[in-house]
Amino acid sequence: MSTNPDMEERLLSDWSRRLTQALQILDLEVDHKMLVELGEKSAQSVTGNAGVISAFVVGYAAGLTTTSGRKGADEAVQKAANTAFQLAETGLEGPDNPGWKGSAQ
Template identity: 50%
Template structure:
């Protein structure tokens, strides 16, 4: 098992407290993926895009998991990958210019 540094440990404890407070008892987050999403979104658009992307990805993943299409972890990974593809093109262009039919959650 990888040893966590102080910042990672605090983040893990916070996300566990937050998910329990929200009654999401079985959620395991990939902090590295979420951080990458926030960073790449912020770089692709502006600083505000990071937190907005994280919320929208979380919402899409929640809908997918609630419909039984994927486990919560799989749904987060899938939604994050769609967002990361969009980040490759910045604020303009990218997969949405050709349609999103292949990316549905």
């Protein structure tokens, strides 16, 4: 399906809202732009489906983080995404990250 950027954002918003309601995560705001960018970077540096894996792992890592309220959840997602973006810069060829010390977990 080919869409313009405004239409794509509306479709992503509609899908996110439908999905979060079905999963009963009613207060979740999905950062579409960040996830799409992470997916594209991961796909370029590793392989096409690495973007899907990156988005899932970022969400999972953020979900494991103990947070307090919406702001804490947003910060956990951003910290996990920052780590994923750093790894996507070099893909499989870069140095291993020493862990999440001082980040989301």
